[in-house]
Amino acid sequence: MIMSENKKGNLISVRDDLKVVDATVRDGGLVNNFRFTDEFVKDLYETNIAAGVDYMEFGYKASKKIFPEEDFGKWKFCDEESIRGIVGDNDSDLKISVMADVGRTDMDTILPKSESVVDIMRTATYVYQIPSCIEMIENFHNKGYETSANIMAVSTASDGDLDQALELLGKSSVDVIYLVDSFGALYPEDIRRLTAKYLEFGEKYNKKIGIHAHDNQQLAFANTIESMIMGTSYLDGTVRSLGRGAGNCALETLLGFLKNPKYDLVPLLNFIEKHMVKLHNDGLVWGYDVPYLLTGRFNCHPRTAIAFMKEKRTDYAKFFQETYDQDN
């Protein structure tokens, strides 16, 4: 049996360390500037509770000194009262997550955990920002939050830099370290190699490992479960893959896969019928398309592909050359 010595669990077993993280409002917010209706967010909150999802990410804690409030929906900022407007005191087993970008967060606005319904502060960082990231993490940790470091665009990091980053994070107070394939550039074989590395540091320093995948090459779900099989515990998904560019691991495929009876696909199906069909019919565009394949393949940021889609271009071969040029 292949990989048997590297596997955690099998196709019919249950692993209690697994945590499903719904990042729909946060990553999907990058598609619609965080302009979700309260009904959408409230229904998603109740859906996640009913479906047994472990964490729901509401958005970013972006600094209002950097981003004008009028340009975005409220989930770009995730004010305490915005979240409480949906969850009250969150009298449920679902934990509340928000994301803080290194260099884009006003740390003075972060309440102590005792005054907040937020459970986990996830810090999004590039490898070269790790010292700043750790400063933020220690701040969040000291305020009482669970924390994660989400190392973005790991497909562009050198092995040496990544080792150093993982070593520094290992010695920090962070609880979870995420493998983030921001560009959707990684194949399952890459994911296994990187997961092994993350787990090595995770086991050394007693940190949980998470994965956040993008679907540029139609590999987000596969990469997520391949990483999980090896021992990754925190699994990000978004409903119907709603997320930047090609989107993410579809939460419905993930819940369909997991064998723990606490997870229930049916509430999610009802949510998709009520909300996601409408988003699509109203003209919101996301999900796999050829330009995202190309930026993933060339291991670069999807911003040019997003612009290509917005302009309703279909000259894919020309875009291939543009992307190739940009990459070289």
Add this chain to the structure above:
Amino acid sequence: MIMSENKKGNLISVRDDLKVVDATVRDGGLVNNFRFTDEFVKDLYETNIAAGVDYMEFGYKASKKIFPEEDFGKWKFCDEESIRGIVGDNDSDLKISVMADVGRTDMDTILPKSESVVDIMRTATYVYQIPSCIEMIENFHNKGYETSANIMAVSTASDGDLDQALELLGKSSVDVIYLVDSFGALYPEDIRRLTAKYLEFGEKYNKKIGIHAHDNQQLAFANTIESMIMGTSYLDGTVRSLGRGAGNCALETLLGFLKNPKYDLVPLLNFIEKHMVKLHNDGLVWGYDVPYLLTGRFNCHPRTAIAFMKEKRTDYAKFFQETYDQDN
């Protein structure tokens, strides 16, 4: 390094045994009753040559005694003159494939290879039809064709039956034995287990192994390359995943992945711009959607999901219950 002892090749090596099979007209024909324009098929033929694709499958050799000609486009039947109308004498390196279903083929109409431009006859069979399949294969083989046995719906076959089928095929004249995930039910872990089994028989009897995946759970590309890494040689894809239900491994993802410089993604991008955008805009519906996830998840034929999509239903939770009931 994980799986190192089981791997054939790595992410930057080239394997000369690899063959890319474009099954767009054949599997896509199941979506539009094989009603492709001659321009579409001719352009695809020229695209495949330019892209370095190894085989192009033109359709089925369906019996006109069973299927009324007026109900289908000509690629349901693949008359010799229909194919020659596109390829002439096929003065190219691209090989021509057609598929013959067990029990649905009029064997008297199969010309000797010396009178045909067809190179490979692929026989589609269920496990329980293997004796009939082998009879057809010996007929094709004696007529001078390369042959394959495509064992459909392998996700529903017992290990014992599959072992017997592979043993019988091993002793036959067949050249290639295919692992076919008709229902899109298999996870990469299943694919690795089954691929190991197929390769065991393939090595024992000197047969090549192929894979044909469906995208019900967004795993078609991942399953294809995971099987390939272990040693599978014949890789089916369809342009933009066009194929029954959720469709297939997208040919563009596959060509983007393969490192052999003979493969060129750019001609395929031009074809997608010219033809696939139009098919989509004209209202042809295919590709991943929630009902296909559910039939894949329940390991059953996608026909109920296809009907659901045709009726433009969106009551996914009800369909979940219907599929569950049907499955039990």
